[in-house]
Amino acid sequence: LIFSIMRQRFTKSHPIGFLARIFWNVVCYIDLNERLYRHLWFFGSNGIVIFDRYACDVFIRKKTWINEILFIKFFFKPDQVFLCVGDAKVIRKRKQELSIDQIEASIKNYKSILEKYKISYDILNTTENDIIYNMKFVVNKLIKSDK
Numbered sequence: 001l002i003f004s005i006m007r008q009r010f011t012k013s014h015p016i017g018f019l020a021r022i023f024w025n026v027v028c029y030i031d032l033n034e035r036l037y038r039h040l041w042f043f044g045s046n047g048i049v050i051f052d053r054y055a056c057d058v059f060i061r062k063k064t065w066i067n068e069i070l071f072i073k074f075f076f077k078p079d080q081v082f083l084c085v086g087d088a089k090v091i092r093k094r095k096q097e098l099s100i101d102q103i104e105a106s107i108k109n110y111k112s113i114l115e116k117y118k119i120s121y122d123i124l125n126t127t128e129n130d131i132i133y134n135m136k137f138v139v140n141k142l143i144k145s146d147k
Contacts (some may be wrong), residue, residue, distance in 0.1 A: 086127030
């Protein structure tokens with residue numbers, strides 16, 4: 001919270017603002033790692049851990065060199081990503097805070113970043129397929145990749 005307040009009060013060019021931004025990113029990185037390790041420890045070896053977010057979210061929201069280093073190059077790469085996509089107009093009804101263009105751009109950004117950094121992903125169409133179909137797909141994919 002302190003680093004967040006300092007980021008808002010000081011510009012990037014101010015030494016305090018610059019340091020606050022660095023510390024903010026480090027805290028976010030530690031927080032993501034802590035969440036990851038907490039679940040890995042709980043499940044033990046060869047377990048499956050499912051997150052609804054991935055570290056590249058931080059990079060997609062704000063593409064800076066430090067975010068790229070911390071959250072793309074230095075963060076653990078998942079074995080499998082399931083990218084939820086679909087008709088932007090239908091998604092817009094669910095996510096009122098985003099415009100249709102923002103939804104389409106976000107999906108495009110995710111695909112390009114996952115491909116650029118060679119992160120394996122499968123697409124789940126959440127507007128054309130029902131939840132049962134998508135969950136069966138995920139479970140089957142995870143079972144096959146675990147063998």
